[in-house]
Amino acid sequence: xxxxxxxxxxxxxxxxxxxxxxxxxxxxxxxxxxxxxxxxxxxxxxxxxxxxxxxxxxxxxxxxxxxxxxxxxxxxxxxxxxxxxxxxxxxxxxxxxxxxxxxxxxxxxxxxxxxxxxxxxxxxxxxxxxxxxxxxxxxxxxxxxxxxxxxxxxxxxxxxxxxxxxxxxxxxxxxxxxxxxxxxxxxxxxxxxxxxxxxxxxxxxxxxxxxxxxxxxxxxxxxxxxxxxxxxxxxxxxxxxxxxxxxxxxxxxxxxxxxxxxxxxxxxxxxxxxxxxxxxxxxxxxxxxxxxxxxxxxxxxxxxxxxxxx
Numbered sequence: 001x002x003x004x005x006x007x008x009x010x011x012x013x014x015x016x017x018x019x020x021x022x023x024x025x026x027x028x029x030x031x032x033x034x035x036x037x038x039x040x041x042x043x044x045x046x047x048x049x050x051x052x053x054x055x056x057x058x059x060x061x062x063x064x065x066x067x068x069x070x071x072x073x074x075x076x077x078x079x080x081x082x083x084x085x086x087x088x089x090x091x092x093x094x095x096x097x098x099x100x101x102x103x104x105x106x107x108x109x110x111x112x113x114x115x116x117x118x119x120x121x122x123x124x125x126x127x128x129x130x131x132x133x134x135x136x137x138x139x140x141x142x143x144x145x146x147x148x149x150x151x152x153x154x155x156x157x158x159x160x161x162x163x164x165x166x167x168x169x170x171x172x173x174x175x176x177x178x179x180x181x182x183x184x185x186x187x188x189x190x191x192x193x194x195x196x197x198x199x200x201x202x203x204x205x206x207x208x209x210x211x212x213x214x215x216x217x218x219x220x221x222x223x224x225x226x227x228x229x230x231x232x233x234x235x236x237x238x239x240x241x242x243x244x245x246x247x248x249x250x251x252x253x254x255x256x257x258x259x260x261x262x263x264x265x266x267x268x269x270x271x272x273x274x275x276x277x278x279x280x281x282x283x284x285x286x287x288x289x290x291x292x293x294x295x296x297x298x299x300x301x302x303x304x305x306x307x308x309x310x
Contacts, residue, residue: 001026001153001184002047007056009042016042017208020056024186024201026152029179031195031216032188034205040188041081043205044155047186048078060153077146081158085130085138091122094130095144102149116144120174136167143174154178154185160194172198220292226251226266232259232287233278243281247274259287 007020017039024030032040045051047058049069058065060072085094095113104112117123120140125133133141139159146154159175160168168191175198179185189195195202196216203213212219233240237260241253244262249271252263264271275288 001028001061002059002186004043004047004058005056007043007046007058008054009039009046009051010054015208017046017205020205020210022203022210022213024184026184027179027182028201029175029185029199030187031199031202032186032205033190033195033202034188035190038205039208040205041157042208044078044157044186044188048076048155049073050078074149075151076153076155077149077151078155079142079146079157079159081161083142085133085141087129087131089130090127091117091130091133091141092126094141095148098145099148104148112148113144116147119147119177120144121170134167136163136170139163139167139171140174152183154183156185156187158188158190160189160191168194227264227268227271228291229262229264229271229274230256230259230287230289230291231262231274231278232285234284234286235282239281240278240283243277243283244274247277249274 002022002024004020004022007022008018009016010018020039020043022030032043034040042051046053046065047060049065049072053065061075063071063075065072086097089097092113095116096109099109099113114123114126117126120143122137122140122144125137125141130138130141143156143159156175160171163171172194175185175187179198179200187195187199199216201213201215202219204211204219231240231244237255240260241255244250244253244260249264249268250262251265254261254263262274275285278285
């Protein structure tokens with residue numbers, strides 16, 4: 001659905017983005033993560049055919065940004081970080097105005113607008129003036145607008161930015177529902193942990209260069225080669241420690257807050273026999289889980305080397 005090849009944008013001697021390569025399929029919800037000024041907006045604007053690259057190529061649903069920009073615009077819904085609303089228009093009038101621009105005519109236009117308000121949960125603001133909405137409600141109205149023509153690809157630039165905690169949760173839930181419709185969605189954000197449980201793929205960009213673009217689980221694995229387990233024991237912790245330390249998969253065992261913290265050797269995959277050995281030794285298990293790495297930790301780990309070079 002979205003494919004870029006060495007996508008580059010240069011301003012004088014400055015690279016806004018350099019050699020960006022993406023390959024996103026139908027149904028992917030891609031989290032585009034990086035600090036402000038990293039190149040997220042530039043990349044999304046080029047994919048949306050709103051800016052031209054210095055070199056490189058991008059395809060949306062098989063259409064080239066150079067040869068078929070009009071076809072791409074019919075397939076893409078692009079929501080910028082900040083956008084204005086018309087002060088003298090009610091919410092429903094605002095949507096109908098853009099629906100008319102998309103050539104949705106007659107009774108189908110009002111029906112489509114009502115459907116979009118229901119999807120973004122703004123029916124109760126239907127007759128309110130657009131400029132009276134909160135930041136979160138304005139973001140949802142913008143999302144309703146880009147959904148009017150039923151695009152196959154959504155490019156959402158910082159949709160969580162500036163929202164209060166409740167509005168962020170609501171927007172995140174909305175993104176999750178949209179991800180289940182089969183659309184290909186790109187969501188940019190510098191709020192790193194917000195995308196961990198929403199996206200199936202993430203890309204981490206810093207100073208215009210993509211450090212990684214992969215499935216979320218693969219990113220976590222790249223950040224940490226060693227698996228850390230938290231093991232709760234019903235019984236003697238010392239005996240459990242002896243059992244675990246005797247296993248060749250275990251690098252070290254330490255006591256945490258009422259449980260054991262077990263670090264496995266690098267690149268250990270299957271560690272299911274550890275639980276069996278504890279049970280066979282007569283020890284009960286109240287906790288056995290792998291320690292997770294959040295996206296913030298992944299971002300810091302993967303961008304540290306780049307930052308030192310700059």
